[in-house]
Amino acid sequence: MRRAAPLLAVVVASVLALSGCAKNARPKAASANPVTSASAQGSPIEASAVPSVSAAAASPSQSAKGKPPTPTAKALSSTKPPAAAPGRPRGPVTGPGPAGSIKDTGSDAVALTFDDGPDPKNTMDLLDLLKEQGVKATFCVVGSRARDHPEVVRRIAAEGHTLCNHSWQHLQNLSEREDSYLSWDLQSTNDAIRTAVPGARIDYFRAPYGNFTPRLIEFAARLNLKPIYWDVDDECYTTSKYGVGPAMANHMTAIVQRDTRPGSIILSHENLKPHTVATYRSLLPWLKSQFRLIALP
Numbered sequence: 001m002r003r004a005a006p007l008l009a010v011v012v013a014s015v016l017a018l019s020g021c022a023k024n025a026r027p028k029a030a031s032a033n034p035v036t037s038a039s040a041q042g043s044p045i046e047a048s049a050v051p052s053v054s055a056a057a058a059s060p061s062q063s064a065k066g067k068p069p070t071p072t073a074k075a076l077s078s079t080k081p082p083a084a085a086p087g088r089p090r091g092p093v094t095g096p097g098p099a100g101s102i103k104d105t106g107s108d109a110v111a112l113t114f115d116d117g118p119d120p121k122n123t124m125d126l127l128d129l130l131k132e133q134g135v136k137a138t139f140c141v142v143g144s145r146a147r148d149h150p151e152v153v154r155r156i157a158a159e160g161h162t163l164c165n166h167s168w169q170h171l172q173n174l175s176e177r178e179d180s181y182l183s184w185d186l187q188s189t190n191d192a193i194r195t196a197v198p199g200a201r202i203d204y205f206r207a208p209y210g211n212f213t214p215r216l217i218e219f220a221a222r223l224n225l226k227p228i229y230w231d232v233d234d235e236c237y238t239t240s241k242y243g244v245g246p247a248m249a250n251h252m253t254a255i256v257q258r259d260t261r262p263g264s265i266i267l268s269h270e271n272l273k274p275h276t277v278a279t280y281r282s283l284l285p286w287l288k289s290q291f292r293l294i295a296l297p
């Protein structure tokens, strides 16, 4: 089994990981982005907050109590608390995405999903835009960032958007980690969100880079989190090819306009990506004109 990596490797891997989400993302060098560097320096996530295996085992998170016995994703629909409005379907629990993850909204509505925040600048700017346009979206937040920017998480929730667990520190090989780490990672992310927003509803989990496996989905299901993938990837991370100006906006827009269909889930990233917000300024009115846009239910 893989043991804990040396600290430096973990830090480097985490910083790189946080610069993008999709599988084929080509992360920018951490030093090239001052926000990444500052954040990494100012955030002790890798150094102190992530427990070793033994620490995780010694300090089980509080919600370990009452943990259901590893329901399958399919069983989740029956174990779900009766929070949904009666008679209103909540969409599929499993889908045709990797390892059975969900990749459509289950209706004709289109869901915008924004990953890797909260980012104190770009998430706030995006929230301004969404408010202006009257659109609700889904934010897949990284636990350590939620801990560092609780005010942003509070605003996401207060303005009616959906929160999604995107793991504690965006490890590309999350699914290969040991059981105790996985439990700690997913629970800590939920805890960070609920520290910011007590009682926050968290129904979704997105694996870093979309690297879902049946085992990871099972761990998410223990927390009643549904695995959410996407079917449209706006490729906002391809900055080495398209830069962060008009060429990138055109690229992202072309993809979304070409690939989005009723029921689509669109993958975007706002963390460290002001060009995503800039692109959505023009893209959002188009999306609104073509589709009903929803936060995941």
Ligand SMILES: [Zn+2]
Pocket (backbone or CB within 6 Å): 020, 021, 022, 115, 116, 166, 170, 208, 209
């Ligand atoms: Zn991501």
